[in-house]
Amino acid sequence: MRPGTLVRLALAGTRTDTVRVALTALSAALATLAGLAALTVLAIPTPLRTDDNSARWSLQYANTLLREPGLRGGTAFALLLLAVPVLALAGQCARLGAPARDRRLAALRLAGATPGQVTRLAVLETGVASLVGTITGLVAFLAAHELLDRPDARGQLALPTDVLPPPVALAAVVLGLPAVAAAGTAFLLRRVATTPFGVVRRAGRDHAPRPWFALLILVGLAAFAAYPPMRSWFDRRNLEWPLLFLPGLLVVGGLAATVGSVLASAWFSHTAGRLLHRLARGPAALLAARRLMADPWAGSRTFAALLAAVLFGGGAAGMRAHAQARYDIERAEFRLIGDFADPDPFYLQTIGLVDLAVALAVTIAAGGLLVALVEGIVARRRAYAALVAQGVPRGVLGRSIAWQALAPAVPAVLLALSVGLLLGRGFAGPVHTGVVSGQVCEATAELCADPATRERYLRTIGPSERHFMPDVPLEHLALFGAGTLAAVALTVLVGLLFLRASTAVEELRAT
Template identity: 30%
Template sequence: MTNTVTKKRRGVRAWIADVAMGCRFAVAGGPSGWIRAALTALGVGLGVAMLLAAASVPTVLTSMEERQESIAVGDLYGDSPIEKPGDDTALLVERWDSYRDMAVSGTEIVPEGDNPPIPPGIDKLPKPGEMYVSQPLADLLSSEEGKLLKPRLDHKIVGVIADEGLESPGDLRYYAGGENLDTAGAYRIDNFGEKFPDNPIESIFLVLLVIVAVIVMLLPVVMFVAVAVRFGGEQRDRRLAALRLIGADAAAARRIAGGESMFGAIVGLVIGAGLLVAIAQLVESLTFWDDRPFAADIVPDPFLGAIVVIAVPLVAVFATQLAMRRLIVEPLGVVRQAKPRRRRLWWRLTLVVLGVASLGQLVLTGDFRDNWLTMTLVVTGILLLLLGLAAMLPWVVEKVVSRFGAGAPSWQLATRRLQLSGGSASRAIIGVAVAAAGAVALQMLFSTIETKEMNFTGKQENQAELYAPSGKVELAEIKEKVEEVPDVKVVEAYSSIDSEQDASLIVGDCEYLSSLAKIEACAEGDVFSADETAPKPGSKLDFINYNELGVNGKPLHKPQKWTVPEYRDRVTPKNDEVYTSILATPGAVDEKILELTDQIVVFESDRANPDSIEHVRNVAAGVSQHASVTEYMSSTESETFANLRQLLLVGVIATMILIGLSMLVNTLEQLQERRRLMSLLVAFGTRRRTLAFSVLWQTAIPVACGIAAALVTGLGLGWSLIRITPYKPVIDWGNVATIAGAGAAMVLLVTLLSMPALWHMMRPNGIRTE
């Protein structure tokens, strides 16, 4: 028993000693060893940064929701309004505006006691004529760019809203002191902060989109981390052979190799954490992304972060041991220097077949439901297909390059290098191929679902609408002011109001009414019925001035009554937007009712001149504090789909950047391995241009194979996923061509960036041997 325990202790000490020796070797060996360790750590660090960023998504979403909840007003429009003022109440009116495609949100607030609720981010409520603003809004108002916004926000700035009172770093928000809000439709509140109900994704197909996106963006990262720890494999093999020569056994050699990889992975974790901090600062400083998170919110979820910290060193050790599974380290060399064995195809095809079978069951049945079995089949199918592509690539590259022969010297240098050691080249482009295949499938799914999530409005995008709630300002006066704005043309102007009996009334001239319905004859004073549910002539309708409401939306005046006159005709609406029941000319409506109508002016503006629509917004602000300008859109989409679009764009860009950096690191690692050979070739008269083109071909051939295989796999995967849904597949060939072009552009960019290192390695002193 004692001997057994002693042997176990010796075995543990031997493991620790061998792993520690591997860690020392990772930083030993002079400049070449340091460069090799730096490349490994940098490669792992890039992957770790992406994984930690992905692990931060739950935290970011939670933080953004908490910020929104803290700013929201509790039960503002609820069923239990606060009826009586108190020492802890305040009157509040929310304002929404836009400025050059930027949302501006504000709140006017008046305290009703000595202890009113104070919104987060400020220490006290502003007085009338004062306002607190966010730092981005303060910068905008003080700049030349924001000069057209100042007339709408002419309060004195007395402070800046702190970060805890903002939704995002770019939030354009203000809190202004109000006056006479008891007649402006204000709501009485006693606190800030509201707990939002859970808002799950409403579409099962959006869930499918999220699943595909997560796999597509994270799988290449994991593969890259596994490849990065194998940088410097040839030098490591020679070092292990030397260790065997001085007495180390094969098991010790493997443990030393594992320790070397573990050291690179641990340093990569540190670098990845540092890169995450830099990424967080960069994201917060972006100006084109409105809903970006704060840098302090980009923190990995503890559970997911722990998985990354534990898994990366384990993946490093596993990848190293996997690379050595066919490697026999002998005192005088390694077997890898001999001709490699042919790659087996059967197990690679098995992954693809299993992936097809997993998705095929759902395709044949057409039964896609939100349950664990369906999601498991989808995730399993996608993973197996993409892993099958990754496994097939080395075999494909080997078969393709084995057929290459004669050609230019640069071509022969590249192809011969790929024929002798194509494994490292094919491993380097696995991430490229997997990302490209996933991107093709993702864009097919995205394009297909987009057709169902989009709502086409039938509006012209160069038009906008000025809406002025009921008031004393006449429609003709508003129309005249809008027409005075440069680069603006009024298209139509009309009045509208809804009665308490759910009957709608549109008032306009005959020309405008004829654009809404098929009217054969029209004269001033005519009234038309445009709906089967229209009130009968002689019916009494009640109209309320919703622009003059008291606290909590209570009307201040009694409703105005209007008797429906005789209809001249019953007309047929020209489009679905004419949901009103009564169309009338101004002469048919009482003057008191016209004073209660909302005034609408539709106009065209030159979108090349953004100042034109801002001048109209200033006109609206001068008409009424409740007036607004809405730009028409040809289509709208759900908020969830729009957020997914933005997140996917950020994720795809980040993944492509990682792939480009991974290819660059891999190319630099291969050049580092061949620096002596490069110097010898130059010394014997080889032109630098020949070596540069050989680097280009050596990168381009595997990438071409990978992109070709990725397009086939991506199209098949995308078709299978869409066939699960009830939609018809939509392929945007422009996006497919863009993905293929991105691969070609990446090859050129990597080659150009690797040229300085190549020129450095061609110097004659590279031949020196110590």
């Protein structure tokens, strides 16, 4: 098959296929923007040490996150985390209109195409759509780089618009993301056989999920709990940290906890299905129970990005509680020594930016959840149409879809919030008191004002040193969890708008 013919067939299809390609390209563009922003932060040069700038800060920026060299790595990592729900959204969009695409691929097999050619068509569709998205993201990034290069009155920049990543890094992002997307598609199709009579999955998971996810969560919690004592061990001995050991410990621990929380949704789905099947009496709950038990792994696929965002939100809540307790203690200790200046609120403001990033990630993940929900309704439209034709009200079907989405979502969100909170507390460690000390003159104002007598009455005051864990931020966690579940409920309501069109009796004649 010629390359031109291959590309034309890969991009052919109905309006649903066009929407799928457009959404995949949009997801790739957003992921490109996040990756290029992270690379730009890392490309900021660190100036040489001078008498006026011994800390080697990049003073041309107004934001401390960009000025301090030690904070840029964390800023870049946070930007890269935004790409996680975007890539998950791309994975959800790839399933949009899957039944029609499967029939189109089967028709190509019937016309004489080989299985390898059909697989290359599916891989090329994802790769070309992703390439269009990454090129669009690169153009948007370069345009924003020029438009936002506006120094303020002090000559400082709000964003690092004076630097660009190396050309090799730009090419790696623009070409690497489509290559990874195409490779992922080929990997997912390794157990799929496209025949002239349809698409057949050669093997599947026919066993109930096991609670092995708990081991991964424990590994992640242990890694984060080990970070503060190991960092203190290196600091006490004035040793340099191994280049990748401590960051690698956090990355491995975070991935283990995230994967464990995502896999937990499959176990929650199967368990919720069993409980509903045993205890429920209404038809909507019974339909949802059978669906949850038939495909419990759908929960881990559907809620993956959302649970990852919720886990990071729980970690941000733990970090906020630590920063707030530290701020309050320093403020009280300043008052104790007679200094009424407030401590630097930089860390609290930074946590606020993290909360904003997490809210954005939840919004993107909710979009992916909506795509998955609509795709599931459309894919099962013949079954739903048959139920309606037999007399099942559409309201019962709508409530069953709501049960199917919310029953595993509630415990999964609670678990992800708890794991994220424990990760944040393990990373931050206990709050230390006794960090502020000063001298107080214990005499009359006249004696303290006289330099000759002031020294006699000076006394050094230092609060007692102790360590404690901050209170659990129940209000913040409850607000974030309720917002996440409200987003899930809203996506269910929007998805149900497609139920009436998908349950028309004419759908029984669909091929």
